[in-house]
Amino acid sequence: MDPQNPMPLKTHLVSSTDSPEFTHLTTSLTRSTIIALDAEWKPLRSHHPTYPTVSLLQLACQLGHELAAGDDSVVVFLLDLASVPLPSIWVLLRDAFVNPDVLKLGFRFKQDLVYLSSTFSSQGCDPGFDRVEPYLDITSIYQHLQQKQHGKKTPKETKSLATICKELLGISLSKELQCSDWSCRPLTEEQKTYAAMDAHCLLEIFNVFRVKVIREGILVHSPSEPHPAIVNLGLKQVLEKLDICNKVVRMKFCEAVDMVRATDVSNDITTVEGTTIMTQHRNTQPMDEFLLKVVSRYGEKILLGESDKKAKASKRKGKRRSSVGFKQGHYFDDWKGPAPWDLTVGGDGHPKFLCDVMVEGLAKHLRCVGIDAASPYSKKPESRELIDHANRENRVLLTRDAKLLRYEYLIKNQIYRVKSLLKNEQLLEVIETFQLKVSEDQLMSRCTRCNGRFIQKPLTTEEAVEAAKGFQRIPNCLFDKNLQFWQCMDCNQLYWEGTQYHNAVQKFIDVCKLNE
Template structure:
């Protein structure tokens, strides 16, 4: 299937306050009413006593209603002077004129605040408002029946993108070392897409809400436009002594004053999110105000959020059976269970657990038998028994699996690399696998099955796909060959995506050398 050709992202790496990119950033922040936020850092070991240092902050600024008006800024925090950008970011985080989007951004803000505090900005960041989490948008778009509670589990951003946008958001580089410089082009693209997709999801939500007229007159009854009110009325109407309401009314009053006299310098007031300089930003339109009122929330960090919690030791007793520390190491010593010298059939076979499921698809693309577990969350013993029964080597990144005492010699290998291409080369070199161009794309990437020996014509493929899979009409006049998996019946064809994949694995496996 041919992939869609999205408009290239307008991405700017900001590594100096003297650069044109920084000037473009400051200008865009004053013209944006929606900003998507994300951050990247070098992963730390679990229970590390300090917060990780944020290395990159992504700001996707939408300057209009269309996605082609989006500009993504990658703030290189390894190069930028923190005191010079702290106030700019703080003002953007608390500006009432800008709706901030994020995906579980509170954790990012905690790490970001810790990073800035450690670099001389004593107060760090303590809030983001108004804020809208993508999970809230997703739950609304699911159209749950009235009175039915949404499920407690929160889906990943990659899953949400797949369901709402129909595109795959690769998380392959999420755990890469973001502290290394220079950043690779792949890292820059990944980081930009992570922020940009939040705006894409919001625009899907915008279209649905406008089409259904859900928000019309829903919030205007409760929050009349401040331009029609006097200062006293803004402060007193529906007044509540609750501090939260006082801050909200005060902010509305200050906004009205700014609207009538832009030359005034509004000073900071304790307990409020008021900036110290006049803002040149444009107020949010009525739609965004209503969205923020109905679906928005605020991220507020307390003192407890700014201090890493001590690691808790779980008092579980280790079983005397089935667990033995240090039986395996990370190096493969062979022979593999498929080796002819130990009674195997000579055909390499692997079982890939969930931690290397991307590697499983890559192995299938180069014609290597790479099975997946039968269940979504298999027990360790279940994985090991599966591998033993089918004479497979279990591939994983879980070091704990190496410690089970009922492992048979040479039954498990811990993959060391993080990226799928590098993992593929690691496995090929470790097990001395032979890969040829004829093997490429000879297995079903969905289930690991083999293809039928004879290709199908277009007419045969249409018949085989009835009630199961839709073949795009644009393929009917291209005289393509179709291949069907013998196990799951999935149909494939030799379109642009196929040829691109073949060339990719020729390059990755260095088959031309």
């Protein structure tokens, strides 16, 4: 798998029910054995009394192996909920969410379902969505794989999707666009790629799980499990089988209802805001034996209660803020300076920043263009630690945390709130605000890992191999390329001018517009 382009995606943006993309979506939903789900919305302020409106629903469909092969077996649909009339797709999605023949994958999808239900209910699609089944959460898959590998359980909530992708797939899943404004149209190409990757990676993780359980023979039939063959029988034929009749009649009522629904192929007429929609409950191919066993052993369901569907207003009372140097809106003005490194205030003329955890991506970007950008010493520093660090080293503290701004009277002209959300835009904002000079010679001149400087003289391959012993592995493919190696003077990390280096240099030439 290529880390730079790990998953070439076949993606369709669905923005109209009259489009070929919508027809392709409806057809794919009937041919899919697995669907990965994700959703995007415009972030709201904390403790907002209403749920956010979902703007985009991603569905990554894995078609049955007998119907498609190779790259054509997976296709990702970006369903534009800001453009498509919601009543026209409500039944289609509701049936897909509860189709017993299709396994649904998600990453902590309950919150997404709550917001989806609220979004559709606000458009007259009442009741909104209340369940997804059969369902399998990626955190459960990860926990199972970790338990098999390390022999112990890991807490479900400790790993992000990006971390799981890095560990299981060996790819870096950027979350830079997660907080972008998904309600704006048209969507950028970067947003489309981000959204498609978020859904597609769920299928890739499931495939790792599939290979693992097949190789280890974990899913073998147990006498305590219902026999898979009964799922493909009608209810009458099931009851006629004496050896399993007793099991069936002792089923819970909800399970019996699910079986009846699974064998029902009749059409229903549904009316939503005067729109008549015909739907068929079962129009898909039944699951293969492997998926039946996966659902039987690991399957879950998401069920929303009435309390889930009602947004709760915040009970937190706003604290009265100090009148000393902290007035609403006062800190959102432009930087006034001078900066602590300014020669007029006794500085050394070299810009230096301290980036808190909310802008750690900005710190790496600043280092890539040769600017001194330190990180806090601890992973969860107290406000006073950040202030002392910035004061001690004459740095400007960069943050997106508005709470830190109340300390400006303690750290005058040494704190700046970054307004942009995306790293490239943050970089340009800081360069413009502080009138920084960036040249092509400065690019990639600092260690992105620790902010250290490189040694003045490059290392030969032999010197690099010696320096890397017991510390870092150098790929064998580099030995015959006669490359120069550079080493950080602080953390000893080795770098070389390979493809990633040249791509990064070109990226920052473009971002900083150095070729204009």
